[in-house]
Amino acid sequence: MLNTSSNKNKKQVIAYRINNWSSYESDFHPNNILEDRPHDQSSRWLSRSCNPPQFLLLKLTSPAIVQELIVGKFEKPHVSDLKRFKVLGGIDEDNLMELLDSGLRDDDRNLEIFNIKHKINDVMFPCQFIKIVPIQTRSPNFGFSIWYIQLRGIKDAEKVTDCIQKVARFKETEAIRLCLKYFRQHDFMEAFSSLQKNTNVVLEDPLLTKLYLELVKQGNFESCENIIMEALHEDLFEGYVKNQDLKPYWTLLTPPSEGYSYHHQRPGMRGGHQMCLDFTRGTIYVFGGWDGTHDIGDLWAYNIHDNKWKLLSANVHKDGGPCNRSCHKMIIDRNKQRLYVLGRYVEVKSKTNMQIDLKNDFYYFDIASNKWILISADTEADGGPSLIYDHQMCLDHENERIYIFGGQFLKVLGNCRSTSVRNIDDETPLERGFSGFYLYDLRKNHWTKICNDCDGFKSSKSGIPSRTGHVMVFDDLKRKLYIFGGQKGAYVFSDFYVYDTELQEFSMVYDKFGRAAVPASGFTQRATIDSVLGEIYVFSGCKKDNNRKGENVCNSVWVFDLSSCHWSCVYQNDNNTENYWNQMQYLEPRPRYAHQLVYNPIKKTHYMFGGNPGKSLSSQPRLDDFWRLQLIRTTGKTVARRCFWLLRKQRYMELTTQDSVKALQYLQANLGDVIDHNSQDESEEFQHLASLLFDGISSKSAAEPTKHYFNDRLKLFNTIVSFFPEKMTPPKSDLTDLIPF
Template sequence: MQDHSLEQKKEDGEKEYLEKKRMYDQVKEEPGGGLFNTFIGEQEYRPVWRPIQPCKTDVQPGMRGGHQMCMDPYTETIYLFGGWDGNQDLSDLWTYHVPTHKWTLIMRDTEVEGGPSARSCHKVCIDPDRRQIFTLGRYLDMLCRTPGNLKSDFYMYDIDSNSWTLISEDTGEMGGPQLIFDHQMSMDVEQRKIYVFGGRVLTPHTAITFEERSGTCGMALVGSSNSDPTFSGLYCYHVSTNTWTKLCDDCSRPSSPGFPTIRSRVGHSMLFHPGCRKLFIFAGQRSKEYLNDFFTYNVDTQEIQQISEGTKKEPCNIPAAGFTQRATIDPELNEIYVLSGLSKDKEKRDDNVQNSFWVYYIAQNKWSCIYRNENTGEHYWSKMQHLEPCPRFAHQLVYDPCNKVHYLFGGNPGRSCLPRLRLDDFWQLQLCRPSHEQILQKCKLFIRKHRFEELAVKDRMAALQYLQTSLSEIIDHEDSEQTKEFQLLASVLFQEQDEKETHLGAGHSIDESGCHHRRSQLFDQLIEFFPSFMSQPKANLIDLISL
């Protein structure tokens, strides 16, 4: 009776082995290892930063903050325009070609070439289909403001002809926004519409405090605000018809009763999702109030939907208010990415020298913090300067949706002892998940470790040879954790030999019951990587019966 039971268990073990081999062969043969897609999609991203170091002989943009960048994903080209170097506004236009790792100075002074004057705290957006770049807004020092230069000029740069076109000398006169800075601008490429939201309106008599100015573009300005700031509303520019439409007023200054209003702000993020045709608007600052709300604006129906009001009653697992954030969107993956950096509050800045990176999963309505740096000392950042970017504000972050890569350049590190210091470092960020090959390698490792442990019970010399060959060849010996685990496996040769004497029965070369149990554990380990329809139900079978 006992022999029959052991034979049955052995037969069951062989069936499990054949099932594992069948799944392994299916994964091996299927292009892209599609069986692992569900598991991979459920894993958290791991951010990997890499500094991009130009050749010493190459020219490159200098230190700056308050500049603007956009990316043409089709040609893998980044465009950088303007900024503030700590002493003056800049008017240079650069490109960075990712495949050749090369910066090119397109124009040293865009104003001389018929383009916009030197500026910072402006915004740009790109139409990659028609190869056009649009720029709107700028900051002007209080001493430089005159009625003549407070006009909101609006330019378009044609990439193919390398030329600028002045679309409008003053968008305010055309029904668009007045001269604003620290606003947001997003483009609906398909319908050729540009959406502009928020920002502060520059007036002849309103100065900006040092903290407010530093919090936007990183420039120092002495002065104080003697009146309530004026915030700009939500506007739409139709490129094809060269017309502006006001969609919403700021809630504090409605133009007429019943006209739609929206709570305007500066330092916020706004992203356009072409699939659901919505603007996603998040966080920002309104005077001394740091906002943490999150809402969408449907560009077709004009409906506003509140995702999060940013109150203390809501879950705390969202990016904190009061920190400079840069956001990007991947419409294909339905994900929004937010890099949260230095606090805008000068008094809190020294206590908040940290970076955090968040992912918002649109379909699941869920935030996830995939990285948070808890080390805030200057010693830590000097040690990590070649491994990850230091916290900053007034920087720029762009995203290549085709290759799933972010690029960050420059900014203000917020050093109180060096208020004019700006950065010129350039970084690449990849969000990594386990690849199909890595998961397949892990499955192999589980199976071969199990095979080695079974051999160690039956034949130590054969197990040793297997350890030195079949197991060793799939170990990543540059990975310290894998190497340590591999080295510890040798002890199994002796541990299993001691146990063998107590587990062997008369006439049997191996404890069949223990073997069956271990193979079942291996099967459970492997099945975690596969879709649920390929595994046995995890719920109690009795619960599946409807009574």
């Protein structure tokens, strides 16, 4: 049977015409954007002026739900490309809302796809008009250029008509709610009751209505606190809590050795190593790396509870394991208690006769028996990748599958590929390149190549450009891989993709709020994921810019919220002098790259070890300090305590105008219990409150507290309401905001 619902929701190309424009140069008419001709420099709209406001207004052939905006560019970066632009849309040309604030990447990729806002309160809204407003070009003093625009979305007439009706009902309901809010704010309760009775429109959740009556009308503060406790137990503050900024707290677990040898007591200085965490047993494993001179082959275990390192093997190769290596990857199977190791960096020096093994071995370490097992001596011969390094590897515990993406490969061409170890010189035919996307099934011991490296920088549902130094994390709940950043040759990526392991296709992760605040492009960034919280944590490495030479090592921590598709920076320190970090190295970690990071999703704690500080930040070639990072956010209990403080402060303020003795007793017995002594603002305010007792009793009558305290209580109610989910609260805007002035 044909799935008509699926067909109605299918994205289709939406036809439009140019309805209006601000200006254009004679040979660059706005109609040029209707055709995608990236090789024709004249096939674009070019504004006559380089100063805003400039715009193009598109009129759709018929109303449609516009979900994607596809912007075409010239075949190579252009000075008049839009560094920043906005998109507005709506049914009425004179009443358009902002749908997107973003910008084009400075690269040679022809098309960029933007997900644009098309829902309000989970209701899809159609558009008849789309307005594109350029704000900034790539270079100043150049007119704005748009080469090509395509709109995609839902244009099924029945679906669009249904959405238009839903939007109309939504707007009518919101208009009534705005009136209800206005009436109640001004205590016009007769008009409020009449409107609510005749429309059956509810202003807010019944719990908040109860809070309003108890607080604003009755002044029953104890009942208000009971309502707050009820909200806390029902986790109603969780939405507010998640939107609050995280605060980083660094703890130094193992200080830098500063050249002193801790032989067999702790891991030495290194970068390009690997680290895994078994959070069920509280153990961190570290293997291999580069100390600035040689590859390392030791294996360490760190007991989180005892804060102690243990050397499991000084040389795993002698114990039957892989040879010394760096830039490899290691993952842990917590269920089977195994460490899987794949890949390594091999340096081939010019004009040097070297004996090198260019086969890609694959091992696992059985933690229980303390033994290494060789899975494959040559994964390429088994259908897997060639010898690779700086790749990424993730484990799907439930399906027992390992995903490997990217990295660079090195292999010998010709008849010598079967030779395990051979002499390498300038005459040896070597092939270098970027590895594709592979899957290894642990149950079947079988390799599958999902895709090769894409041609150039083009991406599709079946594949994306390969790279090195990127990050990749696996969401255990949604069964998706997230891939961000990295480098391919001289080009540094700033894209962000998701791979659906069930649908077996790629798609780009869109930032609904534009690209104004995203992590800087770079490589050897590190990332972790909390599938329960729906957050990805990205730690800075070596920042690079495609238009600038050199690199910049600095500290920053970013969080990506998977539900809102929004980046936020929770920690940043741009100091880059050695003297500064010599003083601060025991308080927070100095900037680095090629370090390692693991995450405990139960304790919400990160651990970081080692890395390369860069040439200018340390006299040591590599680092061996070990840190714990906790990203602390406000809790629901903290929000409840804040509400108690505000309620009791209001109660105290009212008592000071009625009975100073009762006010003093209340101040000492009740307010002191809920003050946050770590907050300087609350401590100072608490001290100030005592001085109000000496202002004397106000002439306000205690017999009519509601009349005299109405405005203060209403203001307090609005503050407390801001902690609740938006779907429970009155409209944020006010009726008077709609009046032009």
